[in-house]
Amino acid sequence: MAHQATASHTEAAKPAIAAEIFKAYDIRGIVDKSLTVDSVMLIGRAIAAEALAIGQQRLCVAYDGRLSGPNLAAALTAGLHAGGVETIQLGMLTTPMLYFATEHLGTGAGVMVTGSHNPPEYNGLKIVLGHEAISGATIQRLYQRILDNALTTGDGQASHTSIAPAYYAHIKHDIQLARPMKVAIDAGNGVAGAYAQALFEALGCQVQALYCEVDGHFPNHHPDPSVPENLQDLMRALAEGDAEIGLAFDGDADRLGVVSKSGEIIYPDRQLMLFADDILQRQPDASVVFDVKCTRLLAPWIAQRGGRPVMWKTGHSLMKAKMRETAAAVGGEMSGHLFFNDCNAAGEARWFGFDDGLYAGARLLELLSRDPDSTARLMALPNSLSTPELHIALQEGEPHRLLAQLQQRARFTGATDIIRIDGLRVEYADGFGLMRASNTTPVIVLRFEADNPSALARIQSQFRAVLTQAAPSAQLPF
Incomplete structure (x- = not known):
């Protein structure tokens, strides 16, 4: 039985834990430096x-597949058990x-030990409580609990299960390809590699x-x-082989990259055009949420199809929260997170509203399989001159x-609008520029x-x- 420990308010009793690892929508740091086994155990308690x-x-x-994953997961589990919960x-x-x-499994709660797309020396935690990916104030509350020793104690126990069979079965039931497809998959040696081939087969x-x-x-x-x-390797595989589309995944497989047979990158904001076009035919007047990095062609595309375009802050948990608030049917970020919360023709929910690169890839194949030539649908999407994400370290x-x-x-001369919901997005009659602070790395x-x-x-x-003028020493990438 868990009980509340007595809070300590003395400076000397406060544990050493790095404040900077508590990010806007997850916990992330350098293993054995800012993110240690001891700190992860304390976070488990919180x-x-x-x-x-x-x-x-x-x-x-x-x-996920990071080298530090098993040790940090063991420390997390020890902390969760010491805090009185079962795992x-x-x-x-x-x-x-x-x-x-x-x-x-009906828990509505879980913790993923992952460094996502960060360099190999990083790892971190993505946390779900009450069926929501926590962010902002809730993540800071974990930090404050540790500082205040406002923790619970108990003796939680572990059980073990495999979720892959149920996951495969759910997606196979939901996704129906109109024809067989040949697809190239690049997992980048991330954890998607353990599951992607089996799912798509x-x-x-x-x-x-690949990898x-x-x-x-x-x-x-x-x-x-x-x-x-x-x-680049995926592009070469498409050029040299007989696959008709290429899918790529990030380190923990919650993001999707797409390359056409001709070698064109189909960025996520244009992927979202395809998904919105399809979903709004079944759910007219639905909201579609997208982040500040997306093309300015997206909002009119959604509106022309009867949808409600909603621009919002970048960040997987922030996007999911906005989707719940607006009852959005689909959403997406320029980084590759795509969120499905739509229904089938019978009005039944198809997915759970969270981001999944493998599921998004399956949804894309479902759409493209309806055409004899998948490239035609991709090439028909509106496009404009744009840069990929650029970073200032x-x-x-x-x-x-x-x-x-x-x-x-x-100050920006000639701007028609300045959007400040996440950094500065400066709109002009003939384009836009964006700069925002990343919440995962110092860029x-x-x-x-x-x-x-x-x-x-x-x-x-x-x-x-x-x-x-503001940062004379910064190395600009453009």
């Missing part, structure tokens, strides 16, 4: 206390499979697998499909300070889009002037 406070007695636990141990999974387990696909051996060193390329350089804490300053002081993220090269150069020039 999660247990938070779970018990809302009446949740059991949590699912899993880890269901699921072993090595994708993050979305952990999300699926919290629904399928179960759907009737012929799979060409599907799980290896936390990531020896071939980094598992981040938002970076074009990481898609700064010191820890600097990006948010700099953006807060720029939100107050920066400023930029993206530019325009009707033509001269407009793109003009917008970038304005941003260059503003950034050079």
